[in-house]
Amino acid sequence: MALQDGDLLDAATLNGETGAIVTEVNNVKPWHLRRQALRHEHMPDLLPSDLFPNGFTKMRSAAGVAAQSYDFGQPGAWSTSTVNLQLVSTDAPNPPYGPGTGDGWRVPALANVTADAAEVVFPAFNMDTERIAGIYVRGGINLEECLPVAALTTKFQDCVLVCVGFTDGAGNRHVLEDSILPWGKWAWCYGACGTGYFIQQSDLDALGDGEIQAYWIGVCSRIVVNDDASSRAFIVGNYWVSGIPLHAGVLS
Amino acid sequence: MADITFDFVPVDGDVLDADALAKAIYQRQHNDDTYGVYNGSLQQANLDAAFGLVQPEHVRVGTWTDGRMSAATANYDYRNDPWMTAADITTPGGETGYEQRLVAVAGAAHSWQNRRTPKGLVFWWHISAIADTANAVDGTNTYTTGSATAQNYNYRMALYVNGQRIPAFDYKFKEGATTMVEAGDPAAPLGLMDNTKPDQRTYTAWLLFDGDAYTQSGLDAGNNPLTRGWHSAAICVGGEKQVRVRVRRFGVIPLY
Numbered sequence: 001m002a003l004q005d006g007d008l009l010d011a012a013t014l015n016g017e018t019g020a021i022v023t024e025v026n027n028v029k030p031w032h033l034r035r036q037a038l039r040h041e042h043m044p045d046l047l048p049s050d051l052f053p054n055g056f057t058k059m060r061s062a063a064g065v066a067a068q069s070y071d072f073g074q075p076g077a078w079s080t081s082t083v084n085l086q087l088v089s090t091d092a093p094n095p096p097y098g099p100g101t102g103d104g105w106r107v108p109a110l111a112n113v114t115a116d117a118a119e120v121v122f123p124a125f126n127m128d129t130e131r132i133a134g135i136y137v138r139g140g141i142n143l144e145e146c147l148p149v150a151a152l153t154t155k156f157q158d159c160v161l162v163c164v165g166f167t168d169g170a171g172n173r174h175v176l177e178d179s180i181l182p183w184g185k186w187a188w189c190y191g192a193c194g195t196g197y198f199i200q201q202s203d204l205d206a207l208g209d210g211e212i213q214a215y216w217i218g219v220c221s222r223i224v225v226n227d228d229a230s231s232r233a234f235i236v237g238n239y240w241v242s243g244i245p246l247h248a249g250v251l252s
Numbered sequence: 253m254a255d256i257t258f259d260f261v262p263v264d265g266d267v268l269d270a271d272a273l274a275k276a277i278y279q280r281q282h283n284d285d286t287y288g289v290y291n292g293s294l295q296q297a298n299l300d301a302a303f304g305l306v307q308p309e310h311v312r313v314g315t316w317t318d319g320r321m322s323a324a325t326a327n328y329d330y331r332n333d334p335w336m337t338a339a340d341i342t343t344p345g346g347e348t349g350y351e352q353r354l355v356a357v358a359g360a361a362h363s364w365q366n367r368r369t370p371k372g373l374v375f376w377w378h379i380s381a382i383a384d385t386a387n388a389v390d391g392t393n394t395y396t397t398g399s400a401t402a403q404n405y406n407y408r409m410a411l412y413v414n415g416q417r418i419p420a421f422d423y424k425f426k427e428g429a430t431t432m433v434e435a436g437d438p439a440a441p442l443g444l445m446d447n448t449k450p451d452q453r454t455y456t457a458w459l460l461f462d463g464d465a466y467t468q469s470g471l472d473a474g475n476n477p478l479t480r481g482w483h484s485a486a487i488c489v490g491g492e493k494q495v496r497v498r499v500r501r502f503g504v505i506p507l508y
Contacts, residue, residue, distance in 0.1 A: 011262040018258045018276070027300040036312040040368075040508045041295045043306070046316045047371045047462065047507055055464025056372070059420035062470030138458055142423040192423050192455040238420045242459035244374065 048245055051130055052122045059240040060108075061116050067144045070099045070106060071233040072220055085180065088165070088173045088218065096173070096218070099236075105163060105175060105218030108141055108239035118241040119216035124169035126211050127201040132245050134201075137164050139217035139241030140194025146185035146234045158185045160234055163218045164197040164241075168208025175218060176203060182222065185234065199243075217241045318367065319374075321503030324359025330495045341408055341424075341492055344417075351417045354410060354488035360500040361486030369480055370506040372465075375411070376458030377487050379500035382451060383407045383427040384493040407491025409455050414475035414483055420468070425453045427493055452498070455487070460507075 003009070003017060024032075047056070072089065089096040089104035096105060098112030109117035118139055127134065143160055159182035165175045179197035195217070204210050217239070221232045260276035262268065341350045360379050383406055411421035428451035459465065466476055477483040487502060489495050 011264045011266060014273075015261055018260070022258045025294070026298055028294060028298050028303070029300050030303060030307075030310070033310055035309050038306065038310045038315065039312050040315045042299065043296060043311070043315065045371065047460075049371070049462075055462050056460040057462065057465040057468070059418075059459070059465065059468050062419045062468065140457060144424055191425055191453045192457065194456060237424060238422060240420055240457070240459060242465075244460050 044247070046247070048130070048132065048247075051125055051132070051245065052120070054121055056120060056244065057240065057242040058118055058120050060118075060238045061110055066110075067235045067237040068099045068110065069233055069235050070219060070221070071101050072103060072106065085163075085177050086175050088175070089220075103220075105165070105220050107216050107218055108236050117216065118239045119214055120241060120243060121167075121214040124211040124213035127204065131247065133247065135199045135212075135215060135243045135245045136196070137199055137215045137241065137243040138194060138196035139164065139239070140192055141217075141219055141239040142237040143183065143185075143191050143193045144235040144237040159183055159222050160185060160193055161220050161222055162193050162195045164195060164199070165216050165218050166199055166204070166208070166212050167214035167216070168204065169211030169213055170209050171213070172208060173216075174207040176207075185221075215241065215243050314367070316508055317505050318364075318508075319503060319505035320362065320364055321501055322359055322362045323499075323501035325499050328358060328497045330355065330357075330489050330491070330497060332491055332493055332495075341406065341490065350408070350490060351410070351422075354408060354412070354417070354490035356412065356486035356488050357409075357497050357500055360497075360502040361484065362502050362504055363482060363484040364504050364506070365482050366477075366480050366506050368508060370478055370508050372460050372462035372507045373477055374458060374460055374505040374507065375413075375485060375503070377411075377500070377502040378454065378456040379409060379487050379489075379502075380452055380454045380498045381407070381409065381425070381489065381495055382453065382498070383425065383491050383495045406493050407489065407495045409487055409489050411457075411485065412488045413461075413469070413471060413477050413485045416471055416475045417488070418469045418471065421457065421459075423455055425455075425491075426451075427491075428452070 003013065007013065072091070087104040089100050089102060089106050091100045091102035091104070093100065094109075094112040094114065096107050097109035097114050097117045098106065100106050100112075107117045107119055109119075118141075125132075140162065141160075146158070146160070161180055161182050163175050163177075163181075164179040165173055167173050176197045176199065179195050181193070181195040183191070183193040199212065199215060201210070204212050219236065221234055258276055260269070260272045343349060344351045346352075357379065360377055406427045407425050409423055409425065411418045461469075461477065463478060466478055471477075477485065485502070485504060487500070489497060
């Protein structure tokens, strides 16, 4: 306080002085600080847990060891314009979670249980509004078997596809096509097949309604040569998906 | 929230209560935050709403993260003989379970110290390896396929944290198509050690390991890496054949 001898001591003066102290303490300005004065207590959380109440990572349940067979194919022809990379499986059981038949992406999930899916769900938000520059998502599967039926020489182009996708605020799923990676079955059977993508607001605007409420990985197979249904199947063991939301720009 | 208040707010005409004034100034009794602020522990809530851009020079080094990484490039062979003999790599559990026999890969392991309780840890790794196959001495082996119920694989690489395997990151890998066994011909001792075939596997991943991931991981409470102090993590490898590890790296970033 800066009251001097002879100052009028009334309520307004007193409150002005004390209020100024409170205001200063509760409203620290940049010029109040010496270099490197801010520590973690002073800063916004690096991990915006309030936006992700269910965490940032989803992995296969520690319980149970059984691998699961996925039996489906990529819709359309891989090498023509008719391919529909956005097709997410709607076939039973419990689409698109866990093994299924038919065409389209499936989200790895033990025993088709939604709660065990390689998917992180959270309340929908807009990245710009929440000052999130993007979410760096990575995920993958352990491809445990490709179950081919034809000779090796016809299978060199057969692959398992892995992608990153997101669910928009309206609940519609979208595949981030630049994330799609094909993994040759023969070269990678029993291997780690993964991919990643940095989801930004521009992706949400371009594909969906501008919001995001989940990110996930999808898998499907593609038989380029001798497209017989029996060769579509492959076995997924463990799987996971993880995301890091990145702050960028102004922190305050 | 470190938002202190000053509760002696008289209006003109009030009789000055010297005790209340002195108490409000010198003997703050509101809450822990007030004491904290008086002792210099300002918090985020104390920053002005229009604080604006936080410049790097404002922030103390190590405030948010403290990352590190190990890596190596030299080939390193993990032979099955010393620890996997007479064991299979399909059965976990017990003293003979395979998870007791996998060993940490030098260059893909790390110990670190959490200087305070982290909100999360980022683990990332990349490891490439090839496993021997001994079923085609002429080097013309083709891959052996299995079935959904009788899979064919012969080595594993798995993430271990504080010595405990995390099942979701325990991956199976198939052997190579060409044996790594030396040829018997003295004139061409490396004849069968063909490293050019596309049978090298890689295992690349990273994950944000927060409290929710810890719950999913199945780690014992004593192995929770989200606590202060020293911890370790590694990619461990083991197989029923010799496994040759090549380029690998492993890193961890505590997020505070």
